Amino acid sequence: MSAVIQLKPATAPRPHYPRPVRDVHQLELTTRCNLKCKYCPHFPELPRTKEDMTWETFEAALDLVKFFVRQGTQSELSLTGIGESLLHPRFVEMVARSRETIGPQRQLTITTNGLLLDDALCAELAPYRPAVFVSLHRPEKAAFAVAAAKRAGIFALTNSQFVTQAFNWAGHQVNWTPMVCAPRVACEYLRAGWCVVLVDGRIATCCLDATGASVVGTVHDDPETLALAPWGDARIGCAACHMEVP
Numbered sequence: 001m002s003a004v005i006q007l008k009p010a011t012a013p014r015p016h017y018p019r020p021v022r023d024v025h026q027l028e029l030t031t032r033c034n035l036k037c038k039y040c041p042h043f044p045e046l047p048r049t050k051e052d053m054t055w056e057t058f059e060a061a062l063d064l065v066k067f068f069v070r071q072g073t074q075s076e077l078s079l080t081g082i083g084e085s086l087l088h089p090r091f092v093e094m095v096a097r098s099r100e101t102i103g104p105q106r107q108l109t110i111t112t113n114g115l116l117l118d119d120a121l122c123a124e125l126a127p128y129r130p131a132v133f134v135s136l137h138r139p140e141k142a143a144f145a146v147a148a149a150k151r152a153g154i155f156a157l158t159n160s161q162f163v164t165q166a167f168n169w170a171g172h173q174v175n176w177t178p179m180v181c182a183p184r185v186a187c188e189y190l191r192a193g194w195c196v197v198l199v200d201g202r203i204a205t206c207c208l209d210a211t212g213a214s215v216v217g218t219v220h221d222d223p224e225t226l227a228l229a230p231w232g233d234a235r236i237g238c239a240a241c242h243m244e245v246p
Contacts, residue, residue: 168240
């Protein structure tokens with residue numbers, strides 16, 4: 001009689017972490033903001049220091065971007081973060097240097113609440129062809145910002161996700177609403193190897209990390225040593241986020 005072989009049920013392979021960082025997706029130029037919206041870690045008070053990125057740190061961040069450009073893994077570059085980027089006193093210079101670094105083909109993204117975006121500023125930005133996204137937290141201001149960006153040919157979209165696709169900031173870091181209605185999608189940062197350069201030059205692996213708990217290095221580290229993995233605990237981080245770990 002032949003032996004009976006019992007097969008174990010197939011199991012899905014475990015995702016391999018840590019994964020290498022392959023793309024600087026965001027540069028956080030400032031942690032200062034000229035609004036204090038409830039749907040934001042600035043309300044009631046940001047848990048990090050409010051400051052502007054130094055030019056030295058900015059250039060070091062662009063050196064990291066250049067590395068990934070040479071590797072062929074850098075995609076778009078977004079000048080955004082916890083703060084309002086247009087508050088940086090050298091913002092236009094930073095946009096110019098960013099475009100020079102990523103080349104003419106990659107998208108250069110700017111996100112803003114629109115309070116400082118007028119025709120004069122749009123005219124300064126237009127030669128660098130940024131894609132400008134305007135949030136609708138203050139619609140009476142955003143309307144004029146959108147119109148100015150359209151006249152300059154740099155308008156992309158408006159952002160009303162805090163109403164239409166609210167998420168929980170990776171574990172209720174803001175006291176906004178218990179109703180999370182953002183789509184359940186895989187985290188692109190973990191999937192593609194994206195990172196965020198924080199205002200002080202530390203490298204975080206999560207765009208929703210208001211505290212800096214997902215930091216894995218700095219802009220001065222060897223790029224080939226930078227790696228990312230799910231972060232946090234059951235209260236805050238990947239396990240508590242509305243997005244899935246791919």
